[in-house]
Amino acid sequence: MKIYTENELLVAWDDLNFKVTICCVCFNHEKYINSAMEGFFAQRTKFPFKVLIYDDLSTDKSRDIIKAWQQKYPHIIETVFPEENQYSKGNRPLDLLLPKIDTEFISLCEGDDYWCVESKLQKQYDELATKPQLNICFHPAYTCLDGKILDNGYGCQGSTSKIIPIKKVIEISGGLMPMASMFIRTHALIHCRGDFPQFYRKLLRHSAIQIISAIKGGALYLPEKMSVYRSMHEGSWSFQNAKKLQAQVNNFIEFTQRNEELKKITKHNYDRIFDRVMLGRIYRFIGNSNLNLSNRIFSYRKLLKLPIGSYNKVHGLLALVLGVLKRILFKVKLLKAKRVNK
Incomplete structure (x- = not known):
């Protein structure tokens, strides 16, 4: 050009x-x-x-x-x-x-x-x-x-x-x-x-x-x-924060705050959609199989302090449990693979 x-x-x-x-x-x-x-x-x-x-x-x-x-x-x-x-x-x-x-x-x-x-x-x-x-x-x-x-x-x-x-x-x-x-x-x-x-x-x-x-x-x-x-x-x-847990947690917290404020800005006409988006974010973050147990609990405790309603907090707990199960299954598969390779 x-x-x-x-x-x-x-x-x-x-x-x-x-x-x-x-x-x-x-x-x-x-x-x-x-x-x-x-x-x-x-x-x-x-x-x-x-x-x-x-x-x-x-x-x-x-x-x-x-x-x-x-x-x-x-x-x-x-x-x-x-x-x-x-x-x-x-x-x-x-x-x-x-x-x-x-x-x-x-x-x-x-x-x-x-x-x-x-x-x-x-x-x-x-x-x-x-x-x-x-x-x-x-x-x-x-x-x-x-x-x-x-x-x-x-x-x-x-x-x-x-x-x-x-x-x-x-x-x-x-x-x-x-x-x-x-x-x-x-x-x-x-x-x-x-x-x-x-x-x-x-x-x-x-x-x-x-x-x-x-x-x-x-x-x-x-x-x-x-x-x-x-x-x-x-x-x-994205590069600077991709592997930093605290940065990821901060980003998650900011997302929840932004989500709640956008409900007000849109005059609550789309609250159900914002809530669905929020649930998806909770499961992707706290339910992430890559998080270890201590980091997962740390993230969930941060979630409990946010003004997002009991419904989302309950799903946060479910995401935590689901994430732990996914991590256990991942480790079991790794262990089986190592045994097969031996």
Whole structure:
């Protein structure tokens, strides 16, 4: 894809009445941020867009790279450089960016992902601009794993455009929309921020962004793959926390809190669906056969302290028992296999 200079973009646009803000959150992405930026400035649009980059006090050279890009695009790039890492304090970067956004639309792309189609922004803009009944659209993405580009179906919902109802968005949760595919009508994301400030500051993760944005009308799915998701690289959240029990427990606790608050945000219209999602998470986590007994009990005790109702806590106990039985059966099978091999 051709990378356009700032002058080329400004000449192509009639004015600087920005229509879209590209929100990019970066942390220790020095190996990847150039690819993200190149994807932004390869976009061919009839409307002006700006880039709002948030770097959460990276310890590598990410900020230097971002500053170099800003020097090339001073009229388009705006940076937010906090003096303290906000993620470690439990604050969500997107909440810190929302007050700075004054455009009609928001497009998301984290610093380790990138766009691979030059018409991505224009296509999504055209779709939502002509469909006021919808507030979000998304598309599937390729996955980059160990340097290889794979088509593993991330975000795929078929080969034709369609509207995904809010019920399905809640059910699939974070696995539905690749972050770099999300294009959102700004007011849909911020309309309830004043009523739920702590939720936005502490719990506004990937899945919540999707659900809140899809409350009105669902989500528009476009079948073309137009972005690349980097999976399990050294700087990613998933890689850093994949084998840390405490991080997994914290993530589980945060999920339950987010689930309960989203019930309020959706005015309790979908409580049964949220409850089903909660049960699935309980059995996948506490019922995980890989957890040993002490870690399983530790996780269950954490569950008991959460405001999720006795029904879910009873299922937590059942998941614990089921997980223990699965682990016992797994060890029995290993023992039998060793005997056979002897």
